[in-house]
Amino acid sequence: MRHFLVMTLFAGLASVVFGAMAKDTTRDRVFYGLKVFAEFMLIGLVLGWILYFIP
């Protein structure tokens, strides 16, 4: 559980910076930040499951 929380914190902090510096409007920035956050989480989970099956 702690690993997941750390990953979430990491994704949150990184996506805040990515979202804040990208795009032109606040709305676009928020959506982009959320998209980056979701991508971080999804890729992290997929990689976690792939590595789970690799001894």
Added chain:
Amino acid sequence: MVKTERLQQADEVEPAPSSAWLTGAAAWFVPGLGHLLLKRWWRALLMGGAVWACFFVGMAMGGHLFDLYAEGSSTLLQVPPMIANLGTGILYIVSWVFDYGFKDDPAQAARATYEYGNTFLLIAGLLNYLNMLDAFDIAAGRKP
């Protein structure tokens, strides 16, 4: 596009004013300061705050900062992570002056969060490089 056209376009790009370089330097030195100087309060809070948070969370997890000196390891291998750590500016410098976070301590390395801490510290510096470029672009008028 032919080479001469590209050269003409390069000539047309206005050089960045010295204030933009100073803003970029301030943004590197103190995370968030560049945007504060530009009166971009929310950006300073969010982007600078993320770097500070990343750094202190990394430290709290027992992360390790890199410098050129390392026992049993090549100096060259220390350079890339040191560049990443150096991105945190004054946070790295203060830690270096007080020798906090640089020691190779086996007990610290055995902590479950040690590698997470390393990653947070590396990312804090890399994110601040992005902040620095963003502040520079805004100060130079290349970004709204």
